[in-house]
Amino acid sequence: MSERILVIDDEKAARMSFILALKDTGFEVDTAESGEKGLQMKNDAEYDLIFLDLKMPGMNGIETLRQIRKTDKKVPIYIFTAFHKEFLDELKIAQKEMLSFEVLKKPIGADLIVTLTKLILGQPEEAEEASYV
Amino acid sequence: MYEFRLYIIGRTPKSIDVIEELVRLLEDALDGYYHLDIIDIIDNPALAEKDEILATPALKKVSPEPARTIVGDLSDAETVLLALGLTALREEAEK
Numbered sequence: 001m002s003e004r005i006l007v008i009d010d011e012k013a014a015r016m017s018f019i020l021a022l023k024d025t026g027f028e029v030d031t032a033e034s035g036e037k038g039l040q041m042k043n044d045a046e047y048d049l050i051f052l053d054l055k056m057p058g059m060n061g062i063e064t065l066r067q068i069r070k071t072d073k074k075v076p077i078y079i080f081t082a083f084h085k086e087f088l089d090e091l092k093i094a095q096k097e098m099l100s101f102e103v104l105k106k107p108i109g110a111d112l113i114v115t116l117t118k119l120i121l122g123q124p125e126e127a128e129e130a131s132y133v
Numbered sequence: 134m135y136e137f138r139l140y141i142i143g144r145t146p147k148s149i150d151v152i153e154e155l156v157r158l159l160e161d162a163l164d165g166y167y168h169l170d171i172i173d174i175i176d177n178p179a180l181a182e183k184d185e186i187l188a189t190p191a192l193k194k195v196s197p198e199p200a201r202t203i204v205g206d207l208s209d210a211e212t213v214l215l216a217l218g219l220t221a222l223r224e225e226a227e228k
Contacts, residue, residue: 083182088175095143095175103142103174104188116188119205 003121004028004046008038008064009053009080014106018051021110022117035059039067047075049120051104054081054090062094069099076120080104135159135167136195140174140186151190151207158210162219192217 005027007018015031022029030047032038036059042050050068054061061079068077079094081087083105094101104116139155141148152171159167174181174189184193186202193202194217203216214220 078188083174083178083186085178088178091142091175095145098145100145100147101142102189105186108187112187116205122206 002026002028003048004030005049005051005117006038006041006047007031007051008035008056008061009051010034010056011053014053014080017108017110018113021113025114025117027117027121035061035064035067038064042068042072042075049117050075050077052077052079052101053106054079054087062090065094065099065101066097073100077101078104078116078120080106080108082106135163135197137167137169138172138180138184138193138195139169140172140181140184140189140191140193142174142189144173148190154208155192155213158213161210162214194218 005018005022007015007029009015009031010033012033015033019029019031030041030045032041035056038050038052039059052061052064056064059067061081065077065079068075077100079091079101081091081103083103088103091103137159139152141151156169159169172180174186184202186193188204190207191202191204192207192213194200201217203213207213211220
């Protein structure tokens with residue numbers, strides 16, 4: 001059975017970038033346009049990996065992370081955001097609450113989406129794929 | 134002397150596991166001939182930008198050249214060593 005990935009981002013272009021990048025990888029990719037929708041989808045299905053936007057109207061990334069972690073402490077969650085201090089500072093809230101997550105820099109290219117996804121899900125084709133100069 | 138920077142997102146139980154695994158791996162491969170800096174991206178985004186870090190956890194081999202960065206699962210020793218070009222060193226250390 002294919003691994004399932006959930007992408008939660010209010011921007012359609014961002015959701016499409018993941019769909020397009022991963023379309024030939026064999027992974028199943030679902031998307032949600034809001035934190036609320038993403039949480040609902042997570043509650044309805046099992047996912048192996050979640051990509052989560054930090055800045056969203058309504059339920060933002062931190063709150064979505066908090067809610068997901070109430071019922072699933074293990075699923076890898078990558079929060080994607082610009083690596084600017086003002087955005088990263090928001091992640092301190094999640095740190096203080098000991099919520100488990102990693103970060104992914106925005107914007108991100110298709111190649112890295114594929115490479116990172118394969119690595120997280122334990123499928124690097126070659127060790128060289130794990131690294132970049 | 135090999136120099137590495139490990140980029141993490143906070144000192145969580147998971148990142149502590151990553152650090153411990155990595156130290157074990159580097160000790161085996163390099164027999165103590167390395168320096169490892171642990172960088173929390175939240176505290177030092179400027180250095181992460183300079184090092185072109187794109188995701189966490191990420192391990193950058195700063196020196197000797199060529200610089201290389203590995204991202205994602207750092208628990209697989211073979212993958213880490215191969216990606217950073219350190220396999221030959223470990224083989225030498227095992228002799």
